Amino acid sequence: MSQISLWQQLPQKDKEKYITYLQIFGALSGLFKDIENGSNADKPYLYYRNHEQLFARVFNVEDLTRHDSAFDAIANIGSIRIGIGLKTWSHERDKTFQKVAEFNKLSATLIRPLIEKGDPLAVVHQIAQLRNDRILLDQRTYKTTHTIYHNITRDDHCMNIVESSYELIDLDSIKVTNVSKNNAVFDFQDRHKRYKFYVSKSVLLQEFDASDDKITDK
Secondary structure (H helix, E strand, O other), rough: OOOOOHHHHOOOOHHHHHHHHHHHHHOHHHOOOOOOOOOOHHHHHHOOHHHHHHHHHHOOOEEEOOOOOOOOOOOOOOOOOOOOEEEEEEEEOEEEEEEEOOOOHHHHHHHHHHHHHHHHHHHHHHHHHHHHHHHHHHHOOOOOEEEEEEEEEEEEEEEEEEEOOOOOOOHHOEEEEEHHHHEEEEEEEEEOOOOEEEOOOOOOEEEEOOOOOEEEEO
């Protein structure tokens, strides 16, 4: 499935409204932040639920945040339907890992038995397959033609709009890069991205790149 730029497809008037609201949220950061000093002192605060609701209302997209879905929103732009993942995080470094999936209901029967057998590659293949199955199911359910991540990273006195590709994990190129002591964390990668799976919480994290050349708007 080809990647597109969502930001370029959105109406300019709506984008200006979206940015205005983000500036307002940023200006109100002092009312909500628990930390007055330290590395986050100058970084605006944006609660992820507020970001999701703002995006859905301003751009009039289908809000899926209350559904158990691989997507947070669906946008109809012309003849295309875009499955969108929405994320926001404090910009501590250009590359960071963020949660993309959780497998609490399936971990006990499908993942932990493979861990006990001591086969790390089988473990990460199973995790990747579960992730792909969820994405494919929601692509069929919501009839999406494209997928993308729309992210807001929060740096000193500014917010960055960053678009990231949203693709299936390539099963043929998966390799295990590290397994921590007591099998607590499995690090792996495919030809596209790097991932971490935390066994205790059955959570999959994906690495996102918010380097300067990845920033769509600031």
